[in-house]
Amino acid sequence: MEIEFLGTGAGVPAKHRNVTGIALRLLDERNAIWLFDCGEGTQMQILRTNIRPRKIEKIFITHLHGDHLFGLPGLLSSRSFQGGTEPMEIYGPKGVKDFVMTALRVSQTRLAYPLKFIDVAPGVIFQDKQFTVICDKLDHGIASFGYRVVEADHEGELQVDQLLALGIKPGPVFGRLKRGETVTLEDGRELSGKDFVGESRPGRIVTILGDTRYTEASIRLGQDADVLVHESTFKENEGQMAKSYYHSTTAQAAQVAKKAGVTQLLLTHISARYLAKDVLDLEKEAQAVFGNTRIVRDFDVIDVPFRRKDEEDGAQG
Template sequence: MQLTFLGTSAGKPTRERNVSALALEFEQDNKWYLFDCGEATQHQILRSRLSIGKLDTIFITHMHGDHYYGLPGLLSSKKLDTAFRPLTLYGPTGIKKFLECVIDVSFENLGYTLKIIEYKAEETFGFDKFSLKVLSLEHSIESFAFYIKENDITNRLNEAKLRSFGLEPSPLYGELQRGNCITFQGKKLEPGEFMLPPERGRRLIIAGDNSKPEILGRYLKEIDLLVHECTYTQQDYDHLQAKVLHTTAKDLGKAVQKRHVKNVIASHINPRYNNHSIKGTDVLYHEIKAYYKGRVFIANDLDVYRLSKDGMVEKL
């Protein structure tokens, strides 16, 4: 499973960061999924190894412009690229009205089928390789997180055991995987005798803007990865004249430590933390680590991370 960060800035683009967008890919798949689509996301896709033609589904976390203003351009370019693969878009209430106002979303105009689904909190949707549940967050408007659970693999054959019986890979393997009995050298072989234990699917949460990571509560337990905003250090947030509903590095660190989250990737970085200022992103990293013992990464644009089957995250 790979995650490509196409935009990691909070609120507005900077010289170093574009606004929110994240791509998710699964192994042995011919499509990918986009979470949020801030302005100029299509430009970021051009700078990555991703193809608009293989984009299958878009998920929008909330109706703040830095998370969805890139949709009209992306959807239009898909037509110009003659990438006519159907596309489904999941978003909160209002996303359909926005797109219908900005562009003609009919098949006659786009040249491909665009299905728009406005979700509600606690809804669950099923996909080829995973299920996704919509979770409410706390922000200045309705904002949501997506709890993604990869399907467990339940049809893994114990090939070593089959070979010990003299049965080499053949179409009979497929019959066992489908739950059918087979006969080999006059012996009846039951599928249950040759199956490995189920392999647990990976679990992760991709969150939109949120002032209280603790609101995710029990969903943080036993996940392999949390992708969450980390807009300010606590000190900088405390000195803001007008408070905004965003997460501090301190609050993020405390919440994930309490729930023993394995890996955290922080994004949605305030523009004040940059390579040309006194305060770089290291201050965010160290503040999270002051409260959290797990693995932390501060995402940059075009970073690619791999979440392995054993739940380890590495930056590629």
């Protein structure tokens, strides 16, 4: 599981930062990519990565401001031209369907695959055996949502090398031991599956928020997340301006991460007025509140590892 940032800027595209687009790469988990927001130029950013549009199976839109939405019709069209035939699900606030279908109708664009639109509301919006996606409403003046992606726990792996060392060949016995059963071999030996299956691992949690003021909903969505992606549009001393424009400061984002007990905070939605030194200052402001903070740049790829045993114990303590 990896997060790739296709755009990390705020408001309008800049030379050094495109507007918002975030890819959750689930290639090992389900051979698919989930996209969060699709600002103008997102498909151009994708061309500079190894992402294949036909691998995108779900798109989650946080809110209907243009810097999070204007790239969507073009990406959908290109996906069709490039051989995409698998269905696409698009989640977002009410109005996403009207926007997309109007653009496709006016441009007389026909897609080679079906679209399914899901108007989101607080609660579980998607669930299968691998993942659950929960959303909640944020505070941005316009309907804006955050998404919490929860991976199912991973069962312990069968210790094949140990069994082979005991002279046991692959076959039905392996399956029974994997299920935790006790097996009596032909030579009379009795083996318990519990002795040959490793410990299960808790699934990972990734929270990706739309634009928002500081709000308790962000803390709920981020609770114990391995990674929290939070906007950081204003400096710490611009709190009143952040409130007026329904955005967050660096320190507020860090406070959310600290209260939620996340492992890592990734800051995005950076204003074009902040250049290299300014960005370092923003990062330091947040790190003063929550140490494991990083301001991401376009094309950064962040691995989401499983928690180490000591981290799991700490989270439970």
